Amino acid sequence: MLSPDVLQKLISIVGPERCKTSREDLLTYAYDAYVREFLPDAVLLPKSTAEVAEIMKVASTRNLFVTPRGSGSGLGAGSLAKQGGIVLSFSMMNRIVEINTANRYAVVEPGVVIGEFQRAVEKLNLFYPPDPGSANVATMGGSVVMNAGGMRGVKYGVTRDYVLGLEVVLPSGEVMKTGTVTAKDVTGYDLTRLICGSEGTLALVTKVIVRLLPKPKTKRTLQAIYNNLDDAGNTVARIIEAGIIPATLELMDQTIIKALEDFAHLGLPLDAAAVLLIDVDGEPETVEKQAAVVAEFCKSQGARDVRVSQSEKENEQLWVARRAAFGAIARVRPTCIIEDATVPVSLLASAIKKILEVGERNRVQIAVLAHAGDGNLHPFFLCDQRDKEEMARVERAMDELVDYAMSVGGTLSGEHGIGIAKAKYLPRQLSPASLNLMRGIKKTFDPQGILNPGSFLEHRA
Amino acid sequence: MITKELKEEVYKCIKCGLCLTPCPVYNLLRFEGASPRGRVQLIKKILEGKMELSEHFQSLLFTCLLCETCTANCPSGLKTDRLMKIMRSEIQERLRPDWPKGMLGNLLRDKRRLPFFLFCERTRENLFSSQEGKSGPLGDSEFFRPGSKALRQQVPEVNPVPEPKGKVLYFTGCATNYFFPNVGKSVIKVLNRVGMEVILPRGQMCCGLPLFQAGGRKKALKNIRENLKLFNRKDVDAVVVDCAACGAALKKEYALILEEMGEDAKPAKELAGKVMDISQILARSDLGKWLKPVPGRVTYHDPCHLGRSQGVREEPRNLLRRIPGLELVEMAGADTCCGGGAALPWEHPDVAAGIGRNKVQSIRETRATVVASGCPWCRRQIGENLDEEQIRVVHPVEILAEALNEK
Helix, strand or coil: CCCHHHHHHHHHHHCHHHEECCHHHHHCCCCCCCCCCCCCCEEECCCCHHHHHHHHHHHHHHCCCEEEECCCCCCCCCCCCECECEEEECCCCCCEEEEECCCCEEEECCCCEHHHHHHHHHCCCEECCCECCCCCCCEHHHHHHCCCCECCHHHHCCHHHCEEEEEEECCCCCEEEEECCCCCCCCCCCHHHHHCCCCCCCCEEEEEEEECEECCCEEEEEEEEECCHHHHHHHHHHHHHCCCCCCEEEEEEHHHHHHHHHHHCCCCCCCCCEEEEEEEEECHHHHHHHHHHHHHHHHHCCEEEEEECCCHHHHHHHHHHHHCHHHHHHHCCCEEEECCCECCHHHHHHHHHHHHHHHHHCCCEEEEEEEHHHCEEEEEEEECCCCHHHHHHHHHHHHHHHHHHHHCCCECCCCCCCCCCCHHHHHHHCCHHHHHHHHHHHHHHCCCCCECCCCHHHCCC | CCCHHHHHHHHHCCCCCCCCCCCHHHHHHCCHHHCHHHHHHHHHHHHCCCCCCCHHHHHHHCCCCCCCHHHHHCCCCCCHHHHHHHHHHHHHHHCCCCHHHHHHHHHHCCCCHHHHHHHHHCCCCCCHHHHCCCCCCECCCCCCCCCCCCHHHHCCCEECCCCCCEEEEEECHHHHHHHCHHHHHHHHHHHHHCCEEEECCCCCCCCCHHHHHHCCCCCCHHHHHHHHHHHCCCCCCEEEECCHHHHHHHHHHHHHHHHHCCCCCHHHHHHHCCEEEHHHHHHCCCHHHHECCCCEEEEECCCHHHHCCCCCCHHHHHHHHHCCCEEECCCCCCCCCCCCHHHHHHHCHHHHHHHHHHHHHHHHHCCCCEEECCCHHHHHHHHHHCCCCCCEEECHHHHHHHHECCC
């Protein structure tokens, strides 16, 4: 609970409308897309960097916990007030400040939704590649502090590869700039890329500078349809090995295909064991050639059919459906926990086999989706969180999967982050030295430990 | 009241958030309590007994256009709009309704009170006289002119044609009857021209949709039953509506509401099969050969209750395209709610106005001189938010009636 005088101070910064403390409002900031809920004591909705700085001055003086939040689409409780305190929602700081076509960069406030930003730059023939499945929900700020990946990772990399600079508010309330608008910058430690991926534990991002690419002239979407999940997995490894770099390379299994078809009615092949959704983009001639090569390749690896989209609209419909996968899966079971362990791409097929085996052993229904091109698995654990016994089995299955990923040189999380969902596994991947160094960095930024308390570094098993 | 299936419905929400950005209200207000996901969370907490019904919850629940965009966008197939509608009814029964909703309930379920109220009030500035747009371009809204009469007082009950090709019942709805009689006359004129006998059954009542939306579905049972009795006739080819909201009520809401209330929904389903929007019935006719050129530039706004509720999107556009010389230009986001739904202009005028401004901006960008829409609430809302510019706001059928050639 915040004391009345603290509350009064906060209200004097943002006004009563943007300081929410009723139980109804707090309940609507208690969740993200993970399965846990934590009730904050207050929700503040600042509209400017100055307001954020003022809030942090009060928070640091009074030792108040502050947890930043974008759209609340995260998958690990990263933006929830795990130890109470203030949730700082950036949804009202959503202006695109500048799109600089001459130097190909843009400056945005953290609450801008990624998809809206992408559409805005594409109107100017520019391109912002990072493309998480939740792009139409998630914010730029959220994607920066989580270092979001997404579907174009295989060719274009992740958010970190595009962030040039930041404006941040430190826990003390001090405003700091990192990076520049130029493509090259080796001045001092790279704080930009340190804060990117820090899960909101180091500083509050209030502006983001990102670099942009010229928009690829054309794009083709291919659907390679398989009767055998193994063949689909092997195709992916072979494509990468062969030096073909598609813009996206997504794998979905039958459960996902069925849920998506149920939602979007696109005529997806319901009898297929797996579908690879592949984008190739670039100059028209190259795209034509590459599409043909990829199609042939898939067939040679056992695809029973390869469909090539005929129009931009058809491309779009397929990707709208793909983006809905997480939500659509709730048609099967009410709770879905997504793992995102990532393995070297050559092991994709055996990793999928392992997932299915783990699911069977623990009697857990698992649907498999993957940003396959970069080995980023997304097994969906389908369950009902009201069933305690089932949830225990899910937990066991996840443990086994993490063990497997670690044993083959993979990583705990490719792109969703650690949050509290995977915190207990952290020591399995990071050495004590590495963890200590990270805790030291945290302490330097946030000596009082008021920013996003209860996050991955503080978790004790 | 809340069925088991709907209680289970809330667990379909996986909090993915895909309903946030498409929601016109969230987009404007940008806090979670104004989003469909937020409201579903609160409804879940109430159903689980973890939160009490409260005035604040009521206010959040009614900061919603019931435009059904969330339902259309929900990947897990959660019927968000049904949940909201049922909760509105729950809350009105358990908390006392505020006075405007109470008054609305008393007016709309009585055949005599509504005309009397409108008669007394039309000379004064009040809630209802804001029906007339600021710039006054709302079709031919003659209601507020002295001596004007309601549509059903102006035209006969039966409007026959020689050698009829068919016979239809016309459900005029209150808005056409009292505020937009020219829309009604246009419907009759155009249907007559394509060989339809048009009957306006006397004694028809308000469809009840404004009552359902205000949470008064119990009160509206009388309207549903009376209308079902009057319009479920075997001797007619169709029941025609010109109003998107009335159409949604007769085609969808009656049956759903009766089912949700545990009542017999069979008569409602029978009627639903016969109800047609005016654009649907005209799309099947030979209207094209009766149309003379009307030069101009028109844009079309999809009413939520026609596009999303009834799936009628192409028919009105195709009809406008059939008029020679008339150019149809698409506006950006034609099917985005205009902000006029679910009495939001009265519940939260500032929110409705904010959403209305976006809509009007899209209309302006088309440089059309006419905007057509088959919903009186959309026309009112668009008219209200236009400045003093000369953009005419009409029902598509009014343009069609004007385009009819001499026989």
